[in-house]
Amino acid sequence: MHPILSNRGRLLGYLLLWVTFGALIAGVIAVTGEATLRWAEIFAIPLAVVMGLQCLPCWYLVRGLAPADVPTWRLMGTWLGTGLVLLTLWLAVATLWLRVLKYANLNPNVDPGTLIPLLVFAGSVGVLIAILGLYSAAASERSRDAERRSLQLRTLAREAEMSFLRRQLDPHFLFNSLNSVAALIGSDAVAARRMCLLMADFFRKSLKFGAQQTIALADELTLIDTFLAIEEVRFGNRLRRGLDVSEEALTMLVPALLLQPLVENAVHHGIAHLLSGGEIKVSAKVRGSLLDIVVQNSCDPDRPISRSTGLGLANVRGRVESMYGTRARMDVENEPETFKVLLALPATPVEAPSARSDR
Amino acid sequence: MRVLIVDDETLARAYLAEQLAEVADIQIAGQAANGFEAVKMAEELPCDLLLLDVQMPKLSGFEVMELLGERAPAVIFVTAHDEFAVQAFQIHAVDYLLKPVEPLRLQQALQRARERLQDPDPDRVAVSAQVALAARPPGQWLERVVIRDGARVHVLAIHTVDFVEAEDDYLVIAAGGKRHRKQQTLAQLEAQLDPARFVRIHRSFLLNVERIARIEPYAKDSWQVFLSDGSHLPMSRSGYQRLRTVLD
Numbered sequence: 001m002h003p004i005l006s007n008r009g010r011l012l013g014y015l016l017l018w019v020t021f022g023a024l025i026a027g028v029i030a031v032t033g034e035a036t037l038r039w040a041e042i043f044a045i046p047l048a049v050v051m052g053l054q055c056l057p058c059w060y061l062v063r064g065l066a067p068a069d070v071p072t073w074r075l076m077g078t079w080l081g082t083g084l085v086l087l088t089l090w091l092a093v094a095t096l097w098l099r100v101l102k103y104a105n106l107n108p109n110v111d112p113g114t115l116i117p118l119l120v121f122a123g124s125v126g127v128l129i130a131i132l133g134l135y136s137a138a139a140s141e142r143s144r145d146a147e148r149r150s151l152q153l154r155t156l157a158r159e160a161e162m163s164f165l166r167r168q169l170d171p172h173f174l175f176n177s178l179n180s181v182a183a184l185i186g187s188d189a190v191a192a193r194r195m196c197l198l199m200a201d202f203f204r205k206s207l208k209f210g211a212q213q214t215i216a217l218a219d220e221l222t223l224i225d226t227f228l229a230i231e232e233v234r235f236g237n238r239l240r241r242g243l244d245v246s247e248e249a250l251t252m253l254v255p256a257l258l259l260q261p262l263v264e265n266a267v268h269h270g271i272a273h274l275l276s277g278g279e280i281k282v283s284a285k286v287r288g289s290l291l292d293i294v295v296q297n298s299c300d301p302d303r304p305i306s307r308s309t310g311l312g313l314a315n316v317r318g319r320v321e322s323m324y325g326t327r328a329r330m331d332v333e334n335e336p337e338t339f340k341v342l343l344a345l346p347a348t349p350v351e352a353p354s355a356r357s358d359r
Numbered sequence: 360m361r362v363l364i365v366d367d368e369t370l371a372r373a374y375l376a377e378q379l380a381e382v383a384d385i386q387i388a389g390q391a392a393n394g395f396e397a398v399k400m401a402e403e404l405p406c407d408l409l410l411l412d413v414q415m416p417k418l419s420g421f422e423v424m425e426l427l428g429e430r431a432p433a434v435i436f437v438t439a440h441d442e443f444a445v446q447a448f449q450i451h452a453v454d455y456l457l458k459p460v461e462p463l464r465l466q467q468a469l470q471r472a473r474e475r476l477q478d479p480d481p482d483r484v485a486v487s488a489q490v491a492l493a494a495r496p497p498g499q500w501l502e503r504v505v506i507r508d509g510a511r512v513h514v515l516a517i518h519t520v521d522f523v524e525a526e527d528d529y530l531v532i533a534a535g536g537k538r539h540r541k542q543q544t545l546a547q548l549e550a551q552l553d554p555a556r557f558v559r560i561h562r563s564f565l566l567n568v569e570r571i572a573r574i575e576p577y578a579k580d581s582w583q584v585f586l587s588d589g590s591h592l593p594m595s596r597s598g599y600q601r602l603r604t605v606l607d
Contacts, residue, residue, distance in 0.1 A: 175439035176368075179458035183374030234368050272367075273416045275393055300416070302516050304502035 002059050003137045015052055018126075022048025025122045032118070035110050043101060047094055051123065054086050055130035062134045066142075079131060087123045094119050170264065173230075180233050195233050202226045209256040216350045217284060217291070218250040224263050224282065231267050238277025239267070249284040252291045253348045255323055258316060259295060262341050265312045266297035270339055273300040291347040294340060301336040313341070320345070360473065361388040361405055365397040365423065366412040366437065371458065375410055375437065378465055385469070394418025395512055398426050406432050408453070408472050413438040417514055422505045424450060426512060428542070433475050435468045500553035504532060506539045513539055517556075521570050522592060523548060525563040536588070558605050560584060560598035568605060 004014050022045035029040035061082065065075055098112060177199055184192035205223045209215050221243070232239050259282065266280045278298025285292055313332065320328050324346060333340040362385055366372045372390045379385050388406040391397040394415050401409065401423075411434050413420040420438070424431050436447045439458040447455045453475050454468035504520065506513040515534050524531045525545040532539045549557065549565055560566045570586045574594070577583045582594040594602070 172439045175458050179374065179439065179460065180368070180370045182459045183370040183377070186377045187373060234370065236369050238367075272414070275395075275416050302417075302503075302514060304516050304518065 002056070003141065004056060004059070015049055018048045018052030019045055021051075021126060021129075022046070025118075028118065028122075029115070032114070034114060039101075039106060039110075042106065043097065047090070047097060048126070050093055051086075051090055051126045052130070054090060055127065055134075058082065058086075058131060059134050059138075062131070062138050066138075067135075083124070083127045083131075086127050087120070090123050091116070091119060170268075173264070176234055177230055184233075191233070195230065198226055198230050198233075202230060206257065206260075212256045214253040214348075215256045216250065217245070217252050217254050217293075220254055220256070220259050221245065221250070221282070223257070223260055227260060227263060228267075228280065231271075235267075235271060235277060238274070239271050240277065240279040242279055242281035242283075244281065244283035246285045248286045249291060249293075251350050252284075252286065252345075253350055254291070254293070254345060255319055258319060258343075259293065261312045261316060262295040266295060266339070269303075270297035270299040273303060274298060286347050287344075289347055290344045293343040293345070295343075296338055296340040298337060299339045316341075360384055360407050360469070360476065361386050362408045362410060363388045363391065363397070363400055363404065363406045363432070364410045365391045365394070365415075365420070366410075367393055367415040368412075371412065371437075374460065375465075378460070378462055382466070382469065384473075394420070394423045394426075397423045398507075398512055399510070401427055401432060402430060407476055408432055408469075409434040410437050411435070413440060413443050418505060418512070421446065421450070422503075422514075426505055426507050433472050435472060500556075501551040504541070504548075506532065506541050508539065515539070517552070518567075518569075520557075521567055521586060521588070523557075523565040555605055558598070558602050560592065560594040560602055562595065564592050564594075564598075566592060566602075568602070 004010050023041065025044040025048060026037065026040035029035055029044060030037040034040075035043075061078065065078060067075060095112070098110070098115075177195070181192050181195050181199075184195060202223070205219075205226065209219060209223060228239065228241050232241075263280060263282070271278050271280065280295075280297045283294045283296075317330050320330050320343065328343070328345045330344075331342045333342065362379060364372050364375050364379075364387065366375070369392070372392070376387055376390065379387055388404045389400045391400050394417060397409070397411070398418075400406075409423075409432055411420040411423065413436055418426075420436060421443075424434060433453050434450075435454045435456060436443065436452050437456045437458060437460060441457060444455045453472045456464055456468055500517075502517050504515045504517065506515065515532065519534045521533045521535070523545065524533070528542070528544075530541045530543050530545060530548060532541055545559070545563065545565060549559055552565070556568060557565050558568055566584065570588075572585045572587045575583050575585065577593070580596040582599055583591045584594050585591045
């Protein structure tokens with residue numbers, strides 16, 4: 001959008017500026033004593049307005065030639081050429097205008113020879129001012145744009161964070177856990193209290209880790225441990241868990257809350273469908289430059305083929321791909337009685353020990 | 360009122376039992392930890408009301424109702440999920456309670472059950488046909504078929520079913536060389552199955568298209584479909600057209 005042509009008020013203001021400029025030239029002509037002030041005004045003000053109109057299309061050049069993006073020689077060359085063309089055109093118009101005034105018998109015997117140098121000077125100043133003005137308009141437009149974009153980005157990031165947390169917290173997990181608490185209050189108040197504390201611990205950790213990009217595997221495992229402790233209260237001995245993680249693997253960085261949804265899937269699509277339950281096992285070890293992580297669970301061999309674990313897995317895969325690209329891989333092994341997710345991430349150690357000092 | 364509690368979570372059962380213990384006119388007939396136990400107990404024990412969880416391993420609450428058919432007692436569903444409520448009332452459930460269960464809501468539901476038992480809903484006669492339809496999760500095709508075989512219950516994953524044949528007033532479901540009988544009409548079952556997977560090739564046959572080995576013309580306007588296990592089924596002209604629209 002053209003900043004001046006797109007708004008009638010702005011166009012009027014712009015032309016008024018040029019009228020003022022014309023009056024200034026008229027004043028100079030009158031002072032030199034070449035002509036009366038009245039003639040000079042009739043001569044110079046329309047010419048100044050013409051100059052203003054001539055300079056309007058320069059906006060498109062200004063937008064295309066940002067000083068930061070274009071080499072200086074090209075910038076200078078383009079503007080010198082443009083300036084010369086504008087000035088020549090304008091001088092031609094001025095000569096024509098002078099003739100018109102002469103035929104209209106308004107000619108007070110002005111000598112064009114003395115007027116031309118003055119007009120060249122005034123024209124150059126006018127073109128220069130117009131170009132600089134348009135550049136400053138472009139700069140303010142760009143900064144407004146940048147501000148709007150950064151606001152948009154911040155909003156997007158915030159939304160992503162919120163929806164991430166929402167995905168993390170399955171409401172049915174909350175309802176079922178609260179139902180367990182309600183049941184325990186009648187029969188075993190100590191266990192009920194423990195369950196409340198486990199839930200508080202789980203939500204607090206989810207919020208804390210969810211705000212971080214990567215965390216130590218050890219931290220992710222404490223979150224999973226709390227989650228499974230809660231599910232154990234619900235499922236009793238139907239839920240069995242195994243852990244096989246090397247000391248070295250514990251200190252590696254993993255994307256925050258990457259494994260938790262896999263373990264949640266393992267409960268909801270695996271253990272919950274087995275009459276006598278099954279095992280969820282998390283193993284991890286460092287192999288060369290890679291961190292191998294396996295989350296596996298027992299599952300019902302008669303489960304329908306199309307059972308939709310798809311969405312949760314797609315989310316995990318999407319995060320792994322966006323963070324590591326081709327440096328990481330994720331495989332799914334869907335065997336009759338076992339479901340396995342295998343991750344190979346770049347092994348990045350937690351650098352400063354202070355990263356885990358709060359534990 | 361004799362109540363049977365069905366839930367796969369021990370604590371959820373204990374909670375309901377505790378709430379029911381305080382109500383004078385209620386005896387707990389039993390507690391079932393899964394759908395199979397629930398079907399067995401509902402038939403063997405005298406009971407008037409089921410408090411039934413929906414999501415349980417192997418057999419869902421709706422499948423339990425389907426298997427019990429006309430012998431099913433009145434039912435109150437108890438679940439953490441609110442998305443099954445419409446299905447629940449389609450099969451004339453007395454009430455639908457969300458976990459964690461509010462004691463007051465439970466009392467209201469029990470009151471409704473008392474009223475229902477004194478004045479049985481005449482519409483419930485039609486229930487069995489609708490129960491089967493409601494067993495399908497909302498917006499999805501049926502993923503498994505449940506079958507009563509005397510005291511036993513079979514759960515067939517839908518991809519194991521080869522074909523279904525209509526005989527008199529029941530169905531024969533062929534799956535992996537075994538044949539199971541089920542009290543249902545072919546049209547009812549057909550409506551619940553993914554039409555891209557199961558095609559009505561004949562007035563009395565519904566076929567899993569993945570089992571087709573080859574098709575041979577038999578007579579004018581009739582064909583024979585050979586299955587991968589060597590057996591064959593008749594196919595009518597309209598069945599042939601339906602199969603073509605699916606396979607094309």
